[in-house]
Amino acid sequence: MLNSSELSLFNGKVLVLTGQAGNGKSHLLGDFVQKSQSSGKYALLLLGQDFTEKSNVWSQIFKQLNLNNTTPDVFLSALNSIGEMQKERVILAIDALNEGEGKSLWNNQLNGLIELVSQYSNIGLVISVRDSYQEIILNQLTTKNKEKLCYVHHTGFMDNEFEAIQIFFPYYGLQLPSVPLLNPEFSNPLYLKLFCESLRFQGETCVPRGHKGLNNIIKFYLDGVEKHICKQIEQDIGLNLVQRAINVIAKLQLEENKFSLDYITAKRGCEMN
Template structure:
């Protein structure tokens, strides 16, 4: 298989502009035009059936790709960009283009970045040799100037090149944050928690469930799809059974309550709820869904009470069983919706509040480790990392040994998360500790606003209840689409749920009722 990088169109465009360029004599222009003809194509054979030659070739010969490569070769703004960084970014871009085509054709995703990096290394090596061997300083300047004028006259091309330049810059600044380095940083933060986190005494509290919404996990989507489908199926069966029994009193009941009409109307709302689309969890849609569940429960309970008085329904076990099943499904859906905090799906910004020692740090560390194992980018910052009253991102970057600014960092993390289709998570535990209690109130609005610009990043903060007013300005939660959730420790758990904690500390469950404080507050 031959992969070919054709530059005919690009070099032709540059050559055509030479006649209009006033910066050199005719002889110089003629020599440069001849030299440009030498780099019209690069061919390379590859014995690899995994790569689709058409898809890769299409990316290579796109105007935007070629202008980006030539911009790297001739523009001064790329002077600080290493060839290795350029190769890596071109490979990522090519892989994304190939996989867009593969997805449209129902093919498995292409993952062999090595073959792409090998080809781009070859191309850039050849072009760099040509540039440095064949062109003098004046000729390089002419090519750079002409290419720049072409881009300035094409706003879409300029926008693309500028964006890709920023992407490459952001990658270069964060390339030391490898997967291994992110693991090391998380491990260091967790070790610093000391006794506040003990995975061997781990207990599943109700608070863990809200992280399913925060990351819009498949569990949420599948739960609603399967249970709503089951609900609709059972409603159809119920309506069919009702149609087979004639009873004047039911006709009066139906006329008075609009029973069947209401069932059908609410059924339509449930059918139209596509649980795999994030926009369905916006407030207006969720309120509509919750109201549908509530109305169905009320109507079915009314019918259940009514049917006990009517012999045809009282003796019909199928109808009675169907009503019971319907109520079980709806109550399960309604309860799940209540625990879900659905607003987090479209606004993944969460503040965990709670008393000191209630287990907030343990919860964040536990979720951080779990999500990291699942392939999410995870950063866990502790209150003790904030030792001055400087801007918070600066202090976070000191911990990360990162040299860029907040937009560079967030843009790169957002891009990585987008490529893996897994949200990145930034945790900040114990905002009230360290210097945080003195500076967060001045920075929090701007801090949240910066994170919100990047849709693939979720933010989780924790803070003691009695410090909420010290950290967050008045009315902060009314206008910033940030969810506050109170972590209540073990207060809602049964003895069975508490068993991992009790077993680890050798606590006899029989004396638990006399240890109310200890079992509500893990660090008591």
């Protein structure tokens, strides 16, 4: 039996994938699109971080897809025809609306995008947004467009933490703990990944004491990166090159009010400090 969410999507609703930071929304969409393409189906994934302007959503979409001299109607008509031929809707997924210039862009452009794509019955629109930005991103939608949305909440590894550890630990060369780790943080895939990578960077093969807390994990991770890089470039670890670079980049981002920096700006800032 199809549940209510599946029935809504079957009837042409727009899928909105929500969840906390690091819960695996991007990986889920990427995996779905990759499997669709591997099976011979047509699917597209656009990244929110690459929407770097506050307007002109379609020109940014075409830029990501390396398409020139086309229009939204021509593009969507082509996708619609492909969906009709493959007897399955073409998925057009836009991941992480909260990234890049998303908070400004989608407030102005999402209504038009949903209305236009909804005219093509063989295209399925999928968008993802972090829980903490959901209200900001979606609050300008019209009542009509809000009725087109079907929400699916991604909970990461919740209630499957033990199974996730059994997969992650061997992959990173870590010994499985003799006593199950019951940390609720392990329900977050990004946290578990950082946890395992931090241990590997430090040359650990088992979980040490005092590993709890995201701040400790990030510090442990950065310490490992610091050790790894300093060994490669033959520099004294006491110079704290990685932490100093992070501080410079964070300062520049705050000063310029940007979520990302181009390589030249970041490199120049680190060299001056």
